[in-house]
Amino acid sequence: MNAKELSSILSLRKEKSKESDQLMHYGLFQEAVDVNLTMVEINHGDQKAYNRLGDALLKIGKSAEAHDAYQFAIFLEKTRKANTKIAVDSAMRSDWNKAIQINSDIIDRFPWDLEPYNRLGKALSEKIQNKKAIQAFQCALVISPNSPIAKKNINRLGKTSGLKASRAVSGTTSGRSFIEETGRTGVTKLVNIPRSFDVTDLIAGHTVDLISADRGMRILDIKGIEIGSIEPKLALRLKKLVDGGNTYSANITSASEDGVTIIIRETYRHPSQSNKSSFPAKSSVLADIPMAALGYGLNDAGKLADFKDWSDDDTESGDDEVFSPRIPKILSGDSSLDGQGIVD
Numbered sequence: 001m002n003a004k005e006l007s008s009i010l011s012l013r014k015e016k017s018k019e020s021d022q023l024m025h026y027g028l029f030q031e032a033v034d035v036n037l038t039m040v041e042i043n044h045g046d047q048k049a050y051n052r053l054g055d056a057l058l059k060i061g062k063s064a065e066a067h068d069a070y071q072f073a074i075f076l077e078k079t080r081k082a083n084t085k086i087a088v089d090s091a092m093r094s095d096w097n098k099a100i101q102i103n104s105d106i107i108d109r110f111p112w113d114l115e116p117y118n119r120l121g122k123a124l125s126e127k128i129q130n131k132k133a134i135q136a137f138q139c140a141l142v143i144s145p146n147s148p149i150a151k152k153n154i155n156r157l158g159k160t161s162g163l164k165a166s167r168a169v170s171g172t173t174s175g176r177s178f179i180e181e182t183g184r185t186g187v188t189k190l191v192n193i194p195r196s197f198d199v200t201d202l203i204a205g206h207t208v209d210l211i212s213a214d215r216g217m218r219i220l221d222i223k224g225i226e227i228g229s230i231e232p233k234l235a236l237r238l239k240k241l242v243d244g245g246n247t248y249s250a251n252i253t254s255a256s257e258d259g260v261t262i263i264i265r266e267t268y269r270h271p272s273q274s275n276k277s278s279f280p281a282k283s284s285v286l287a288d289i290p291m292a293a294l295g296y297g298l299n300d301a302g303k304l305a306d307f308k309d310w311s312d313d314d315t316e317s318g319d320d321e322v323f324s325p326r327i328p329k330i331l332s333g334d335s336s337l338d339g340q341g342i343v344d
Helices: 003-025 027-042 046-057 065-093 096-109 114-126 129-145 148-157 163-171 232-243
Strands: 186-189 207-213 216-220 226-229 248-255 257-268
Touching: 003 046, 003 129, 003 226, 003 257, 027 046, 046 065, 065 096, 065 163, 096 114, 114 129, 114 148, 207 232, 216 232, 216 248
Parallel strands: none
Antiparallel strands: 186 257, 207 216, 207 248, 216 226, 248 257
16 A cells, blocks of 8 residues: 555445434434444455444434444454454564565554554565555554654665665574563563654664673663663663672563663572572562564553562562563463454
């Protein structure tokens, strides 16, 4: 889809939505049903049209059909979220072919959704398909004309050199998905990001370096440029463990105007620290890491798990203030999303 086609789709959707609202306002409920039926025939993924259809059907006493419409709207939202998780995971594993496929599928069904275009643009640029990548970012600007991610990436793609190919290789995570390991994996948002640093140069899944410093731990990108620091309490804990012989790896999970988030994994625990977890946690808790922290500012909401006072090396696993490092299994795509019937 190009920007012109998308603009036409969005204009029609906006026009029909306004028409439906006016018909409902004047009590022309059957006419509103007809308008929304036309919309869902044109765009099968239009969740809002299904909800408006349900509202209109209720007004004319067709409660069973209204229920079906509402249920299908719920099914569409579940489908979108499930596919979004797969798309984000594909980017984290640098599986750009999969990322292109799944984001394209989301766009086909939900062409008004902003983030799939930004994710698709990123994936296409990693495969050196710059013309198509620019097209995806241009579509993002149709939806959100002031999108800084789309604007910066279009400007950057116009100046692309051979650096992109080398970054795609050196930034890979070697296909490793971040399987949860109690006490050995944690997620944190960086602080002290230099104002001059362009975070849109960062790619979800790419490796970063942790460098111990006098006042904390600095994070460097694959070109050796400092992109920020780990928050002080966690940095103090990790510094002590590194000084004691532990080693760690880290990868970007998201980079946007909202900030940069990384996942840190303990790769070696020195025998002298065998009883010290890098990220103490309640073993029974599964942390809810927001999708916005896992790639390109996604729509899914959530609360970033809070870190406890990491300077306390004696944290017990039952401490109810601790951060659970368990990572949501976004790989599986196990959601059983069975569609419901819908009116003809």
